[in-house]
Amino acid sequence: MQVKIVSENFDIPDAYTLKVAQENGRYSTIEKLFSMNPEDVTEEVVKSGLRGKGGGGAPCGPKWKLMPKDDPRPSYLIVNGDESEPGTFKDRQIFEYDPHLLIEGIICTSYAMNIHEAYIYIRGEYKFWSDRVDAAIEEAYEAGIIGEKVMGNDFSLNITVHRGGGAYICGEKSALIESLEGKRGHPRLKPHQKECEWFFGNPATVNNVETIASVPYIVANGSDAYREFGTKSSPGTMLFAMSGPVKNPGVYELPFGTKMIDFINTLGGGMQDGKKLKALIPGGSSCPILTAEEVENAVLDYESMWDIGSTLGTGGMIVIDDSANMVEVAKNLIEFYHHESCGQCTPCREGTGWIDKILKNVLEGSGSEEDLNTILDVCGTMNGKTICVFAPAVSDIITSIVKKFRSEFILEFNKN
Ligand SMILES: Cc1cc2nc3c(=O)[nH]c(=O)nc-3n(C[C@H](O)[C@H](O)[C@H](O)COP(=O)(O)O)c2cc1C
Ligand code: SF4
Incomplete structure (x- = not known):
């Protein structure tokens, strides 16, 4: 059932060290990479159908094509390793077991978009993983894998690790960029047209860690090999x-x-x-x-x-098993989202707080059917009316729990 493309080296002891990583294929794509035109690398990624693994599933290659061509400004790759969402703990496996795969992916991606500066934004609490990536980057610099001449080629690349301050919202790409620019991590308003991101006013692309770690396989084996796995619209x-x-x-x-x-x-x-x-x-x-x-x-x-x-x-x-109280599940989630709302948008800032208070009352036995209608009403006001998709996502999860497990909320009303 398993297909190991990104996780191929996870079980190899010490594969996080450069020596073992190279013995097991890391950086073997670089020779082929530099024999290709950057545009052809991007085309191969487009053809592979690779989709972003950070949550939205946006096609990766078409996103790279949004970077302006022949722009005199420097451009940037920003790798999103914020990974702060409850239940999500996959990117840290790459940091821990195969950081050189990520570096190899950053080289391939940067070459495709003519980028010479890359940042890896790592969740603040991920000290161990951040240290591990730092050590791998240091080894890569010392070995000439990155730096002035990437593996002897006429292409320079610097990689810098930045640890976040512990806010979930800094995983949202524009909040992440604000944070990386040294400001408060508030999501930005998005333009209607599709365009790249902007870092200090310069073109930038933000991709998830796993997305980037998938690129070397596509460069090495071609898009058809990647498409051998998965479905037509969700390949790999x-x-x-x-x-x-x-x-x-x-x-x-x-x-x-x-x-x-x-x-x-x-x-x-x-x-x-x-x-x-x-x-x-x-x-x-x-x-x-x-x-x-x-x-x-x-x-x-x-x-x-x-x-x-x-x-x-x-x-x-x-x-979730049958011993769980679904009202407690909803309360647990809303407490997190209430705490993590960045507070810019009234429906999100107030809505998460109201739902939190209502569910507290319900669990204390003083709720009523009217409260459930209020929760659904508040969720309605959070959907489609905010700067980022944090609020609509909270609205969706809470609405789904109330609608699918309504009887459990009613049981709470009848406890007193
Ligand atoms: C509230 C919120 C949190 C997010 N957290 C992360 C995260 O921790 N890591 C991540 O890669 N993407 C996260 N995203 C998605 C990013 O905004 C962005 O779409 C993604 O990093 C793009 O990379 P991809 O196309 O490779 O998936 C988050 C989005 C939202 C709205
Ligand atoms: S929806 Fe919430 S998290 Fe997103 S910008 Fe508005 S207040 Fe901040």
Whole structure:
């Protein structure tokens, strides 16, 4: 069931060191890379159908093409390793077990877009992982893999690691750039037309860690090889994280199109003894929840998840068993989002706080059916009216829990 493209070296002892990494294929794509035109590298990534793994699933190659051509300003690659969403813990596997794959991916991506400065933005709490990446970058500089002449080629590349300050919203690409510019991590208003990002007024591309780590395979083997896995519209693989009361929680690389229940029952080992599957949040905590019946039919690709009213997100699956109180699940989530709202937009800042207060009352036994209508109403005001998609995502997950598990909220009303 597993297909190891990004995770190929995860089980090799010490593969995070340059010596072992090189013995196991790292940097072997660079010779081929520099024999290609940068435009051809981008075309190959377009043809591969590689989609961003940071949550939105945007096609990667077309995004690279948004970078202006022949622009006199310096351009930047910003690698998003903020990974702060509950249930999502895949990028840190790359940092920990194969940081040289990420560096190789950064070289390929930078060459394709004629970029000479790259930043890796790492979650503030990820001290261990940030140190590991720093050590790998240092080794790469010392070996001449990056720096003035990338592996002896007439191409320079610097890579800098930046650790965030611990705010979930700094994973949103424009908030991340604000933070990297030394400002408060507030998302920016987006233009209607598609364009690249802007870092200190210079063209920039933001990609997720896993997206970048997928590029060397495509450069080395070609787009057709990548398309051998997955589905027509969701080609390739993804690192799926599984947490909760299953026998073997962890991170597994699977081709898109895998049945969710097969994944849970095989690699996940099934539910722990005495536990029954009740619900599942599929792609990090901001994706609409699935009931156990929906999980039976769910397929792990972007389109299939949209078809059943949820999203694939980051692939971080949170398994919930029948001992969980779904009102407590909703309260736990809203506390997080209330705390993490950046506060720029009234519907988000106030809405998350109101829902938090209402659910507190419900759990204290003083709720009523009217409260559920108020929650749904507040969720309605959070959807489509804010600067970034944080608020709509919160609205979707809370609405889905209230609608699918309404009876559990009613039980709380009747406790007193
Ligand atoms: C609230 C919020 C948090 C996000 N957090 C992350 C994150 O931690 N890592 C990430 O790669 N993308 C995150 N994203 C998505 C980024 O804005 C962006 O789409 C992504 O980094 C682009 O890379 P990709 O196309 O390779 O997926 C977040 C988006 C939102 C709205
Ligand atoms: S939706 Fe929320 S997190 Fe996003 S900009 Fe508005 S207040 Fe900030």
